[in-house]
Amino acid sequence: MSLESVIFAVLGIVAVSGGIVTVFARDVSRMAMGLGAFLVAVAGFFVYWGATFLGIVQLFVYIGGVLVLMIFAIMLVHRSPDGSPTIESRHDVAAIAVAGGLFFMVVTALRGVVPDSVDQGITSGPAELNEAFLGPMLTHFEMGGVLLLAVLVAVVVILGGDER
Amino acid sequence: MSLLVITIGLFSLGLYGILIRRDLVAILASIEVMLGSATLLLVGLAAAGTPMGTHEGAVEATGVMVIVLAAAEAAIGLALVISVARRFKTTRVDELAEVKG
Numbered sequence: 001m002s003l004e005s006v007i008f009a010v011l012g013i014v015a016v017s018g019g020i021v022t023v024f025a026r027d028v029s030r031m032a033m034g035l036g037a038f039l040v041a042v043a044g045f046f047v048y049w050g051a052t053f054l055g056i057v058q059l060f061v062y063i064g065g066v067l068v069l070m071i072f073a074i075m076l077v078h079r080s081p082d083g084s085p086t087i088e089s090r091h092d093v094a095a096i097a098v099a100g101g102l103f104f105m106v107v108t109a110l111r112g113v114v115p116d117s118v119d120q121g122i123t124s125g126p127a128e129l130n131e132a133f134l135g136p137m138l139t140h141f142e143m144g145g146v147l148l149l150a151v152l153v154a155v156v157v158i159l160g161g162d163e164r
Numbered sequence: 165m166s167l168l169v170i171t172i173g174l175f176s177l178g179l180y181g182i183l184i185r186r187d188l189v190a191i192l193a194s195i196e197v198m199l200g201s202a203t204l205l206l207v208g209l210a211a212a213g214t215p216m217g218t219h220e221g222a223v224e225a226t227g228v229m230v231i232v233l234a235a236a237e238a239a240i241g242l243a244l245v246i247s248v249a250r251r252f253k254t255t256r257v258d259e260l261a262e263v264k265g
Contacts, residue, residue: 008166012170015170019177019201022196023177023178023181023194032193035193038197049207049208051224054231057231058231061231062200062231069242070238072242073245074189077189077245087189087190091184092184094183095180095183098180099176103172107169110172114167114209115214118208120213121211122211122223129221129224132224132225133221133225137222140225141225144233147236148232151239154243155239155240155243158247
């Protein structure tokens with residue numbers, strides 16, 4: 001077993017374990033920790049495949065931004081004076097059927113398209129990313145900026161609307 | 165094949181979380197799992213040598229755009245969750261059955 005397959009297996013186990021904890025944990029703090037483990041594993045995959053810049057962006061934006069935002073929201077919303085807060089789940093056969101059906105459908109459909117091994121890696125770096133954003137993907141870049149500005153205004157309106 | 169099973173498995177897991185969870189924050193966390201797995205499949209396909217557009221940096225640029233979209237979605241979603249929790253004193257979707265226009 002090569003080092004590459006060991007790294008892939010470890011990252012895969014961490015990602016799947018984090019996803020399972022995120023979906024099944026009853027305690028909100030454990031759920032946030034599971035989501036953090038999942039996001040770190042995804043960033044690890046990016047770095048492992050050669051997309052180092054994307055891995056750093058994933059760490060900064062997701063773990064440094066989204067996860068911290070989510071923990072703040074949990075602290076604001078889930079205030080229970082007696083014991084640790086719990087989240088309820090309602091497991092049923094229909095949900096398992098929908099999720100399992102989607103899994104088998106997509107895996108069957110994409111089995112011939114997705115290669116067996118991820119061995120080539122991503123050769124482009126920040127320089128190529130810069131050329132893409134300032135060249136053919138300039139519209140995407142500008143639209144991303146406009147979207148973030150709109151989100152900023154929307155968040156202020158949503159949260160400030162309660163005080164009026 | 166292992167890449168496909170891991171990413172689609174995580175995507176289905178996130179979908180299952182959306183269907184079974186009864187708390188808005190937990191549903192948002194499940195959506196983040198789905199978005200993360202989709203980005204993982206996109207970058208994994210590019211790393212496996214699948215052609216992704218004409219430009220060399222297109223994959224990383226698309227990945228950055230997906231991360232930006234996910235951050236925007238999380239910001240709006242969490243703002244809505246806090247607003248709902250302030251107004252209705254709960255974040256359980258069972259108790260939020262009434263919608264006023």
